[in-house]
Amino acid sequence: MQLNLEHVPFDCITRFIEGVAYRRTMEQKSATDVFSQWAIIGKDEGMERGHAPSVKAMLELALPKVKEDFTAIDLGCGNGWVVRLLSELGASHVEGVDGALEMINKANSVDTEHKYSHGFLPEWKPEMRFELVHSMEFLYYLQDPAQMISIIHDEWLTDGGVLVAGVDHYLEHEESLTWPEHVGVHMTTLQISQWKEAMELAGFTEIEIHQVASKEGFPGTLVMLGRANH
Ligand SMILES: C[S@@+](CC[C@H](N)C(=O)[O-])C[C@H]1O[C@@H](n2cnc3c(N)ncnc32)[C@H](O)[C@@H]1O
Numbered sequence: 001m002q003l004n005l006e007h008v009p010f011d012c013i014t015r016f017i018e019g020v021a022y023r024r025t026m027e028q029k030s031a032t033d034v035f036s037q038w039a040i041i042g043k044d045e046g047m048e049r050g051h052a053p054s055v056k057a058m059l060e061l062a063l064p065k066v067k068e069d070f071t072a073i074d075l076g077c078g079n080g081w082v083v084r085l086l087s088e089l090g091a092s093h094v095e096g097v098d099g100a101l102e103m104i105n106k107a108n109s110v111d112t113e114h115k116y117s118h119g120f121l122p123e124w125k126p127e128m129r130f131e132l133v134h135s136m137e138f139l140y141y142l143q144d145p146a147q148m149i150s151i152i153h154d155e156w157l158t159d160g161g162v163l164v165a166g167v168d169h170y171l172e173h174e175e176s177l178t179w180p181e182h183v184g185v186h187m188t189t190l191q192i193s194q195w196k197e198a199m200e201l202a203g204f205t206e207i208e209i210h211q212v213a214s215k216e217g218f219p220g221t222l223v224m225l226g227r228a229n230h
Contacts, residue, residue: 031141031185032099032120035078039102044079051136054166054221055082057212061225062132062164063089065206070131073097073156075121076138080107083114086134097124122148129158135165136221140187146198149224153202157228163204166212166221170195173219195224205229 038044063070069092074082077096080103086094095115098104107116117124122142133152139145152163169176171191180187190198192209199207204226214220 027184028180028186029184032101034183034185035098035100036102039079039100039106044103044106047078047137048081051166053213054168054223055085055134055136057210058134058136058164058166058221058223058225059085059089061208061210061212061223062134062162065162065225065227066132071128071158072132072134073126073130075133075135075152076141077107077116078103080104080111080114080116082134082136083107083116084111086132087114091132095126097121097126099124122151126156129161130156131158131161133157133161133163133165135163137166137168139165140167140169140189141185143186143188145188145190145195146201149198149204150202153204153226153228154230159228159230161228163199163224163226163228165224167195168221170222173222175217192222195222199224199226202226203229 038047068090070090071093072086072091073094074086074096077083077098080096083094083096095117096107097117097119099118099120101118104116104118133156139148142148157163169179169187169189171177171189177189196207196209206227208225210223210225211220212223
């Protein structure tokens with residue numbers, strides 16, 4: 001069936017389009033609410049197992065670039081498993097931040113040694129700078145991931161500090177393009193060149209882009225790596 005919109009007033013069409021966009025927004029849940037729920041029903045543990053091969057590869061790329069007793073933070077740390085892993089791998093200070101209260105409650109319930117902050121990004125600010133900023137499967141939940149990458153460069157990292165960030169939702173990973181609708185949360189879809197450009201615009205040097213832990217039907221976690229240059 002073909003729609004003939006020739007005689008429909010323009011403002012009616014505009015109102016209809018705005019209505020569809022509004023309903024879509026209303027149907028979307030906040031990522032932090034969804035992940036709080038995941039923590040309650042134990043889905044964080046499956047996520048930890050699923051992300052482990054990519055994080056292992058990311059840390060193999062990043063750790064040779066920092067000194068042995070580095071300081072670190074994990075953004076969007078979930079239940080805090082990477083915080084504890086970084087501590088085992090030699091971090092002298094490591095902490096995590098996440099906007100899902102139940103993820104933070106879970107992290108605190110299994111680990112009283114490290115600091116886990118409940119904070120909404122990009123607004124939340126750390127109390128110190130770090131030699132390593134790690135983030136796995138977090139950045140694309142933001143409306144403006146490039147802005148967060150700039151903030152990490154300017155405000156979170158020491159001069160010469162390293163960012164390593166991994167994302168599984170990106171334009172070239174076709175299967176991931178249905179995730180926003182499937183999960184019902186906002187995801188910002190960028191292509192590989194746009195992630196790289198965000199690193200360049202933020203001022204990072206020694207930028208590396210990798211796809212790690214690929215397997216049949218999965219082109220790999222897209223990893224961005226760079227050194228802060230203040
Ligand atoms: C896919 S999970 C990944 C968790 C963890 N990095 C891991 O690999 O297991 C994404 C995490 O980002 C957090 N998150 C999403 N948007 C956020 C925001 N704006 N501020 C803080 N945390 C956020 C969620 O609460 C969730 O725990």
